[in-house]
Amino acid sequence: xxxxxxxxxxPTGEPTDPQTREPEGVPLNLTEDQIEDFRTECGAFIDRWxxxxxxxxxxxxxxxxxxxQRSLSFYEGEMELFENALEGCRDENRYxxxxxxxxxxxxxxxxxxxxxxxxHNYIEKLHVEWGMSDEEYEGTKQKFExxxxxxxxxxxxxxxxxxxxxxxxxxx
Numbered sequence: 001x002x003x004x005x006x007x008x009x010x011p012t013g014e015p016t017d018p019q020t021r022e023p024e025g026v027p028l029n030l031t032e033d034q035i036e037d038f039r040t041e042c043g044a045f046i047d048r049w050x051x052x053x054x055x056x057x058x059x060x061x062x063x064x065x066x067x068x069q070r071s072l073s074f075y076e077g078e079m080e081l082f083e084n085a086l087e088g089c090r091d092e093n094r095y096x097x098x099x100x101x102x103x104x105x106x107x108x109x110x111x112x113x114x115x116x117x118x119x120h121n122y123i124e125k126l127h128v129e130w131g132m133s134d135e136e137y138e139g140t141k142q143k144f145e146x147x148x149x150x151x152x153x154x155x156x157x158x159x160x161x162x163x164x165x166x167x168x169x170x171x172x
Contacts, residue, residue, distance in 0.1 A: 028074040028082060038071040038082070039064075042089040048096070052158055107155055112148060115160060119144050119167040 046063045049055040055063070074082040123144065127137040144163075151160045 026076040027072065028076055028078055030071075030074070030082070034082075035071050038086050038089070039067055041086055041093060042070065043067040044089070044093050044096075054158070107151060107157065107160055111160070112152060115151070115164055115167070116148060119163060122167040122169070 043064055046055070046060050046067070049063075050057070050060050070085075074085075123137065123140050126132040126140065127134075132140070147159065147163055150156060151163070
């Protein structure tokens with residue numbers, strides 16, 4: 001099973017950059033092209049999140065500002081750090097593109113059946129152990145059937161993993 005890289009996970013709050021530090025000397029002399037490459041490659045996840053609906057335009061603006069600040073946070077003598085950070089972003093983007101090409105529209109029947117089984121058990125638990133009414137139980141089953149259809153029809157891995165977590169009790 002392939003997992004998406006960490007930066008493609010939906011945003012959970014304000015971005016934090018562990019490399020942020022107080023200025024120590026002369027800023028690294030980068031060309032506009034180098035800065036733009038960094039912003040494009042290291043900010044690609046923001047556009048994916050916007051397309052997926054996992055962040056708002058306001059959140060995206062905050063994340064872009066963070067990437068912009070990071071692109072300018074390297075100092076003289078840190079060209080190797082800059083290049084490594086840029087290459088790390090490129091690797092992550094290549095991995096994400098490979099993940100999308102190989103898996104995004106091909107959620108296997110086996111994975112769907114596993115999800116249905118896990119969610120069936122979760123719904124049963126809600127009904128029996130947590131006292132969900134029969135009416136709520138039937139409505140929940142119908143809701144989940146619609147979700148399965150959406151996952152299958154759209155090849156929606158984000159929704160698949162979200163409901164896999166829900167049905168596994170991650171949010172309980």
